[in-house]
Amino acid sequence: MHVIQVNNDGKSPYDLFVAEAPRPETPAGHVLIRVSHAGVNRPDILQRIGAYPPPVGASPILGLEVSGTIESLNLSDEEARLLGWTLGDKVCALTNGGGYAEFVSVDARHLLPIPKGLTMAEAATLPEVSLTVYANMIEGGGLKAGETVLIHGGNSGIGSMAIQMAKGFGAKVITTVRGADKCARVAAFGADLVIDAGAGDFVEAVKAYGGADVVIDIVGGDYTDRNLICLKPKGRMVQVGVGAGAKVALDLFRVMQKQLTLTGSTLRPRSADEKARLSHAVRDQVWPLIDAGQIKTVVEKAFSLDKAGEAHAWLEAGQHVGKVVLKIGG
Structure with missing residues (x-):
């Protein structure tokens, strides 16, 4: 099968190239997906440059979310009954790596149905970002209806999903972007x-x-202490990314005086069981919002697999609004 591999040190997006690799094995409890599209995300760029190595046992191939068709299943009768997936089902899925390929093996508990009316390209943009936002903003940040959330980078995949999910859960949203065109x-x-x-x-x-x-921050750096100023008493700041740097200076007296909570997380290192729990929660609480049109996917640009380097360059340029995908299969 065709996959994307990294040449040299990966510092350039054009170090990505198409190579041949055997189809992945399908362990017990997994399904093999014939990939239609793969989402392109910031963690893919970090992995490419060596700053975000895959966890032990994960596929070294880039790609954390896909859409596609179930090619084969290795499920017990009980698993098949409980999960309900069958050969030929069209799905989207959170992967533990391996998405930039024609086939990927996925824990069957991490599969999600294609929301009503969405294309395979649109569906490929959902799993990683929806689980990340739900885990951080709704669970970690405890955002409730009637509260106000500040979301930085509203044009990003994380930002665009967070804005819409927050509104779907009844919150007020403030967001930051750079440039008047992005504001509109x-x-x-x-x-x-x-x-x-x-x-x-x-x-x-x-x-x-x-x-x-609540503040949802993908920036870090000098945004950190300014975020604390923006928070109300007993506010919560959730760190989802550190685009401007992970080492920061902040005023701890402000944290103490305002009784603030600082937290954050990443998705990929979580256990398979925890990802399964989150997948179930997202399907139960977020998928109805997508089906109802309250959350819309935004595919800024689609690239063919052999243009993966161009896809990374486009994302790194930061001019996108929404998500970038790779078109891999039919």
Whole structure:
């Protein structure tokens, strides 16, 4: 089968190239998916450059989410009965690596149905980002209806999903982007206030709005202490990414005085059981919002598998609004 491999040190997106590899084995409890599309995400870039190595036992091939068709199953009768998947089902899935390939083996508990009316390209953008946002914003951040959340990078895959999920759960949303053109496009996701962070500091605008109960941050760096200023008493800051740096300085007195909670997480290192739990929760609580049209997928651009390097370059340029995918199969 065709897969994407990394040449040299991976520092350039064009170090990605198409290679041949055997189909992956399908262990007990897994299904083999013939991949239609694969989502392209920031963790893929980090893995390519050596900053986010795969966990022990995971596929070294890039790609954390796919859509496709079930090619084969290795399930017990009880697993097949409980999960309900059959040969030929069209699915999307969270993978533990291996998505940039014609076939990928996936824990059957991590499969999700294709939401109503979505294309395979659109469905491939959902699993990794929806589980990440749900785990961090709804569970980790404890966002509730009527509260206000500040979401940085509203144009990103994480940001666009977080805005819509927060609105679907009844929260108010403030988001930051860079550039007036992005402000207009991101406003369409339903944010109550869109701030152009490239035109000035976001802190005063957030404070004027009344502050935030939760902050979802993919930036880190010097955003960190400013996020604490934006939080209301007993607010929660959730770190989902560190695009501007993981080493930060912050005012701990502010944390103490305002009784703030600082947390964060990544998805890939979680256990298979934990990912299964999250997949079930997302299917139960988020998929109905997608089926109802309250959460819309945004595929900014689709690239063929042999253009994976161009896909990474496009994502690294930061001009996208929504998600980038690779078209691999039919």
